[in-house]
Amino acid sequence: MFSGAQISLYPMCDDFVGVILKAISAMDSYRPNFRIETDDISTLIVGPPEQLFPAMRDLFASAAASGVHCVLSATVSRGCPGEPDDPICTPISGSSHELSLAERIGAARAHVDSAKKLGQEVAAQFSLYPLGEGHHMDEIYGCIDFLKTSGVFDRSKNFCTKLRGDAGPVFATLSEAFLRFGAPQGHVALDFTVSANSPSPC
Template structure:
C-alpha cells in the first residue's frame, strides 16, 4: 500500500514566504514518521494516515492562527496501483475494514470524530471522495456522505463536493475517516480537498 498527499498552502498576503515557512515548522514532529519533501509547488508527505492527517491538520492550524486569509489544497491518495508498496504506510484501520460492513465503518468513523482533539482554530473545508476502479462505488460514496452528515462538522452539500465547518481537529478527523473507512481497503481511493481560514468574505 502507498499512502500520501500533495499539499499546497496559499496565504493571501505579501508576506506569504514567512507564512509558508513558519507553517512548515509545524511538520517537524512528524518528520521521523513521514517522508516529507517540499519544492516550489507543494509538499509531498508519504506514510501512515494517522501521522499523515495529523501533520496536514497541524500545518494548516498553525498557519490559520495568524490573521491572514489562508487556503490549502490537498490531494490525498491510497492504494494507487502505479506506486510501489511502502511499509511506512501500513494502517491497521484499513486492514480491519476488510471484514466490516458499511454501517459498522460509519459507526467507527463517528466515534473517531467525537474523540478528536480541539485545536481552537475554526476552519472551512470542502472535499470530494473518489473510489476508483470498483463497481458499486456510489454505495461507498453515499455511505461516506451519510457519515459526514452525522459528524457534527457537516455544513452543506455542493455540486461535486461536500462542505465542512468547525474546529480543525474535528474537521480533519472527519476527512481522515472519509479517507480510511470508505472504498475498498486494498483499492485506490483519493480525496481532493480545499481548506480555508480567516476569509474576509465571512465577516
Template sequence: VLIFWLIGIADCRASKPSNSVLTTGMFAQLLPLLIIISCINAAWSLSSSGKAVPSPKGFTGVRFSLYPNMNKEDDGSSTSLKEAIKNAVLDIPSLGVEVHPDDVSSCLLGPEPALFEAVRVAFGRAARTKGGKPRNVSMQCTFSAGCPGEPDQSPLPLRTAKPDDQFVPDALDLPPRVACQFAVYPLGTESHMETIYNVIEHAKKKPCWKDGKSHFCSMLDGNGNDVFDTIQSSFQLARKFSPEGHLVMTATLTANKSRWPDSDKSPPTPLI
C-alpha cells in the first residue's frame, strides 16, 4: 500500500516539469528499500497471524515429604520411621497416580483430583498409628500444573481403587484439627497478583481460614477435611485464573501437636 501511494505521488509530481527529474530520481532510489520493507512487513504479518494460541497445559503433579513424630507416646505398633512412612503410602498407585520416590521426597503424577486424594490418604495414615492412636505429623507439599518443561498432559494411570467416582474412605479419615500454611505462585502471567488476591478472598470464606498477618503464606487451622478441601479448591481457582501459565502451590501441614491448646487457634496480633 505504501509503495502504491508513493507511486501516485511521484506520478502527480512528475506532471510538473520543474519537479519531474528530482521526484522520479528520488523514487527510483527509494523503490528497492521500500520493496524490502514491504516484504519484511508482509512476512511478519503472516507469521503473526499463523501463530497458534497456546493452550493450557494439563501436566499436574505433587512432590511431598512426610515427617511422622516417632516418640515414646507411640503405641508400639509402628517400630520405625521408615515403616510409618511406608504404611502411609501403601497402595497409593491404586488411586490412579504414578509414584516416583527418592531419597528426599516422593513425586506423584496424575490427574489433579487423584493427586489431592493421594496426599490426603498419606497424611491421614501418617497422623495415626496402626492401632489408631493419634500421632504428630507434618507434611510439606509442592503442587505443580502446566510446567513448561513437562508434557502437555499428565499420565493417566489405571485406577483400581473403589469407588471410582469419589474419594476412598482413608482420604476422609483426617485429624479433627490440622494447621496449614499455603501459597500459590502463578508463573508466566502478568495477572499473577490478581490470581493471588482471588485465591485469598476465596480461602477467607472457608471455616478453617485463620485471620492475622502471615509472611509469604496464608494460614488455615481447622478440621482436616476442611483444610484439604480449601487448598484443593484454591489450586483449582488459581488454575482457572491463569490457565496458560505455570502454577505452583506450596502447602505445609501439621496435626496432633502434643501441646496444642485451644488458644493457639486465636488470631495472632496483627503486625504494625
C-alpha cells in the first residue's frame, strides 16, 4: 500500500508567503510519521492513510486563523498500482474493509460524530474516485449515503459533493470518505478543496 497527498495552500493576500510559512509549523507533530517534499506547485506528504486528513486539517485551521480568505486544495491517493508499497504508509489503526457497505457507513458516521470541533467554519467540496474495478458507482453512492447523514452535508453539485460546517467534523468526513469506500487494497483517489473566510455569499 502507498498513501499520501499532494497539497497546496492558497492565502488570498499580499503576504501569502508569510501566512504559509507560519501555518506550516502546525504540521510539526506529524513530521516524524511522514515523508515530505515541496516544489513550486504542491507539497507531497506520504504516510499512514488515517493521519493525512488530521495533518491537513491542522495546517488549514492554522492558516484560516489569520482571518485571510484561504483555500487548501489536495489530491489524496491510496493503493495506486504505479507506486511501490512503503512501510511508512502502514495504517496505524488497521483497516475496516472486511465490513459490508452498510457497516462501513455506520462506522464512518460514528467517527465523524466523535470529531472535536475547532471553532473554524469552513466550506469544502470533493470528488471520490474508486479506480480500476467494475462497481465504482456502488461505492460512490454508498459514500453519498454516509455524507448525507454526516451533519456537514451541504449539497450535491455536478462532479462533486459540498460540505459545510466546523473544520473538525468536515475534515473527519473527508477522511472517512477516503478511508472506508472503494476496494480495500484498491486504488482510491480523492480531490478536495476547502475554503475559509470567503467574502462570497454562500
